[in-house]
Amino acid sequence: MASTTPITLRDLAAIPVERLRGVGDKKQASLAKVDIRNLFDLVTTYPRRWIDRTNEARIADLVPGEEALVLVTIRSVTKRTTRNRRTMVNVNVGDGSGRMDLVFFNQPWRERQLKEGLHVALYGKADTYRGGLQMSNPVVDMIGDRTGKIVPIYPQSEKAQINTWEMAGWVEETLRRCAERGIADPVPERVRRRLGLIDRSEAFAGIHLPDDMKTKELARYRLAFDELLRVQLVLVLRKRALERDSLGIEHAVGGEMVQRFTASLPFPMTAAQQRTIAEINADLASGHPMHRLLQGDVGAGKTVVAVAAMLAAVDGGHQSALMAPTEVLAEQHAASVRAMLDGITVPDPDNLFGDRPLRVELLTNRVTGAARKDVLAGLADGSVDIAIGTHALIQEAVDFSSLGVVVVDEQHRFGVEQRAALREKTADGAVPDTLVMTATPIPRTAAMTVYGDLDVSILDELPPGRTPIVTMWADGPLMESGVWNDIKDEVAAGRQAYVVCPLVGESEKLEVASAEETLERLAFGELQGLRLGMLHGKLPSDEKESTMDQFRRGELDVLVATTVIEVGVDVPNATVMAILDADRFGIAQLHQLRGRVGRGQHASTCWLVTQQKEDAEGNPVVGNPRIEALVATTDGFELAEVDLDLRGEGTLMSTAQKGRSDLKLASLRRDRKLIELARAAAFDIVDSDPDLAGRPDLADELDLIFSDRDEEFLAKS
Ligand code: ADP
Numbered sequence: 001m002a003s004t005t006p007i008t009l010r011d012l013a014a015i016p017v018e019r020l021r022g023v024g025d026k027k028q029a030s031l032a033k034v035d036i037r038n039l040f041d042l043v044t045t046y047p048r049r050w051i052d053r054t055n056e057a058r059i060a061d062l063v064p065g066e067e068a069l070v071l072v073t074i075r076s077v078t079k080r081t082t083r084n085r086r087t088m089v090n091v092n093v094g095d096g097s098g099r100m101d102l103v104f105f106n107q108p109w110r111e112r113q114l115k116e117g118l119h120v121a122l123y124g125k126a127d128t129y130r131g132g133l134q135m136s137n138p139v140v141d142m143i144g145d146r147t148g149k150i151v152p153i154y155p156q157s158e159k160a161q162i163n164t165w166e167m168a169g170w171v172e173e174t175l176r177r178c179a180e181r182g183i184a185d186p187v188p189e190r191v192r193r194r195l196g197l198i199d200r201s202e203a204f205a206g207i208h209l210p211d212d213m214k215t216k217e218l219a220r221y222r223l224a225f226d227e228l229l230r231v232q233l234v235l236v237l238r239k240r241a242l243e244r245d246s247l248g249i250e251h252a253v254g255g256e257m258v259q260r261f262t263a264s265l266p267f268p269m270t271a272a273q274q275r276t277i278a279e280i281n282a283d284l285a286s287g288h289p290m291h292r293l294l295q296g297d298v299g300a301g302k303t304v305v306a307v308a309a310m311l312a313a314v315d316g317g318h319q320s321a322l323m324a325p326t327e328v329l330a331e332q333h334a335a336s337v338r339a340m341l342d343g344i345t346v347p348d349p350d351n352l353f354g355d356r357p358l359r360v361e362l363l364t365n366r367v368t369g370a371a372r373k374d375v376l377a378g379l380a381d382g383s384v385d386i387a388i389g390t391h392a393l394i395q396e397a398v399d400f401s402s403l404g405v406v407v408v409d410e411q412h413r414f415g416v417e418q419r420a421a422l423r424e425k426t427a428d429g430a431v432p433d434t435l436v437m438t439a440t441p442i443p444r445t446a447a448m449t450v451y452g453d454l455d456v457s458i459l460d461e462l463p464p465g466r467t468p469i470v471t472m473w474a475d476g477p478l479m480e481s482g483v484w485n486d487i488k489d490e491v492a493a494g495r496q497a498y499v500v501c502p503l504v505g506e507s508e509k510l511e512v513a514s515a516e517e518t519l520e521r522l523a524f525g526e527l528q529g530l531r532l533g534m535l536h537g538k539l540p541s542d543e544k545e546s547t548m549d550q551f552r553r554g555e556l557d558v559l560v561a562t563t564v565i566e567v568g569v570d571v572p573n574a575t576v577m578a579i580l581d582a583d584r585f586g587i588a589q590l591h592q593l594r595g596r597v598g599r600g601q602h603a604s605t606c607w608l609v610t611q612q613k614e615d616a617e618g619n620p621v622v623g624n625p626r627i628e629a630l631v632a633t634t635d636g637f638e639l640a641e642v643d644l645d646l647r648g649e650g651t652l653m654s655t656a657q658k659g660r661s662d663l664k665l666a667s668l669r670r671d672r673k674l675i676e677l678a679r680a681a682a683f684d685i686v687d688s689d690p691d692l693a694g695r696p697d698l699a700d701e702l703d704l705i706f707s708d709r710d711e712e713f714l715a716k717s
């Protein structure tokens with residue numbers, strides 16, 4: 001008896017592609033190469049373009065020199081070898097409006113591919129040639145004799161092993177066979193209705209075989225939502241499970257030490273700092289372990305917020321730890337936290353007559369011998385209140401007496417595993433509250449996907465009284481000479497400067513060479529007579545330290561450096577930065593670098609130096625969107641949005657959970673609103689049914705999509 005229940009994605013996944021008409025061993029192998037093994041893979045391989053037959057340019061409408069798309073029929077094909085032994089395939093094509101020639105160089109297989117009478121879509125630039133139109137090496141999509149008004153173009157057609165019309169045919173066959181029972185829709189009716197989502201069967205038909213572009217858009221919206229919802233469901237389920245299953249510490253917030261600390265600050269907190277501290281306090285006071293991301297631009301004052309959280313733990317008799325990605329940063333944090341907490345004391349049960357000083361200790365691999373033993377003992381017996389260090393803090397031999405709060409600086413260099421390891425280091429079994437800080441802002445909706453199992457606090461306000469950094473673009477040698485003059489003027493006025501060396505590939509060796517070269521050039525040239533120092537990653541650490549110290553003390557005027565100064569360096573007297581070959585850096589990196597100036601009361605300038613570019617015809621290239629964005633704003637969040645727009649999500653998602661493997665239609669860039677809706681829907685669904693017991697279909701879908709591709713993604717919690 002035929003089943004009448006709708007077909008699930010898992011049902012489709014259980015049917016191998018060989019069951020389709022026309023798929024034999026050879027096609028199966030070709031499909032496997034592009035990861036299509038079953039009908040689920042097939043129907044979730046979406047067209048990369050849709051051509052509207054009624055609306056696309058005809059040959060008669062082509063404008064020489066402009067790229068365009070046309071649908072044509074092959075008329076004739078000839079192949080020959082040119083004098084310099086290249087193969088050349090000439091093809092004559094036509095549509096109702098006219099004819100033109102195509103020419104393919106070094107693609108002999110085109111002769112076999114392009115048979116007379118075939119319908120193809122061409123994308124390329126038409127030029128006039130011998131009185132007619134010609135396209136050379138256009139992108140060709142084999143569309144066969146499909147009849148619909150909208151022709152889907154599938155991704156792998158150009159490889160010629162699978163034509164886009166074959167793909168379309170198989171998808172059509174699959175959907176036709178599903179038509180009677182329909183494709184199951186596990187998204188709750190109320191969510192669908194609220195968001196105006198079309199039914200899933202309709203969506204699959206609409207994306208693959210749309211009648212018009214409007215239908216295709218509705219289908220894309222629906223299926224992109226599904227992708228985002230699945231990712232959010234996994235994240236929200238994990239978040240809720242963490243909250244439910246692990247026993248946290250109910251910290252007593254607003255204790256005496258925190259109060260004394262805030263009172264001792266020489267400035268009032270910004271509104272953003274107050275709000276963030278309140279958000280953190282709510283987490284600390286609750287019995288669930290905190291799991292929060294603190295995003296804040298360079299200089300936004302994250303340290304104060306972190307210290308307040310750490311002190312709340314100490315107030316209640318626990319310890320806290322701050323982990324930094326590098327030893328230099330750990331040392332800097334230790335110095336500044338000690339300075340901030342100078343004079344703060346801890347009630348001492350062993351001493352009836354008073355308190356003992358708060359004990360802040362540094363633990364990195366550079367702390368060795370007796371000093372290390374002493375710190376380790378203090379962590380184990382609870383006499384060390386705050387530990388600051390690198391990954392050394394999570395090594396086997398380190399045990400805490402009662403770790404209450406963990407602050408991790410810079411999420412990017414700190415894996416999930418490290419976070420987890422640190423959470424397990426405490427003797428009393430409670431899970432410490434975790435705060436992750438990052439100075440690399442990412443757009444809010446992207447954060448929801450990349451860090452979706454964390455709560456997010458945002459410090460979106462710089463402390464007042466900063467003199468804003470003026471950023472200028474120096475394009476070409478003439479303007480560059482102005483940069484060196486500016487540096488000389490500032491130095492003459494008692495200020496200091498950074499020169500950031502060109503980024504030269506990934507190799508540290510090249511980077512060192514570039515730094516040395518720049519130093520030499522400036523010392524004997526543009527900056528002759530100034531006191532120059534150099535900083536790069538290959539220097540021994542004592543040399544690095546002494547150079548930094550000299551610069552801090554004002555004994556060097558100019559620090560020539562590689563990107564090692566990107567994080568943590570704080571010299572308020574430095575007021576100029578010149579970044580050489582700035583167009584080689586990404587937006588985020590330029591922004592981080594720029595944050596090294598503008599840290600004192602003097603006005604600061606950041607010069608983005610580039611070598612004037614020329615196009616093929618020798619005209620200067622005007623405009624560089626990244627540089628212009630940096631010039632236009634110093635707001636890290638605004639820049640993050642621009643960055644996402646310019647680069648797409650590729651780089652962003654490389655740091656993300658691998659849940660991205662399911663994001664085929666959805667885009668972190670285009671679908672910002674949809675991400676928010678999906679997240680809200682995920683909370684709605686999970687909070688009314690915490691383990692999806694009432695929605696086995698939905699749970700099964702998550703299992704299908706995430707478990708085999710990426711066990712880590714689910715197991716992470
Ligand atoms: P971040 O770590 O976010 O880059 P920091 O915590 O290092 O920023 O703070 C940068 C500087 O601003 C520090 O010198 C700090 O003392 C100062 N600062 C922090 N909060 C305030 C505030 N509310 N008002 C004035 N200065 C502040």
Ligand code: MG
Pocket residue numbers: 248249250251283284285286287288289290433
């Ligand atoms: Mg708590």
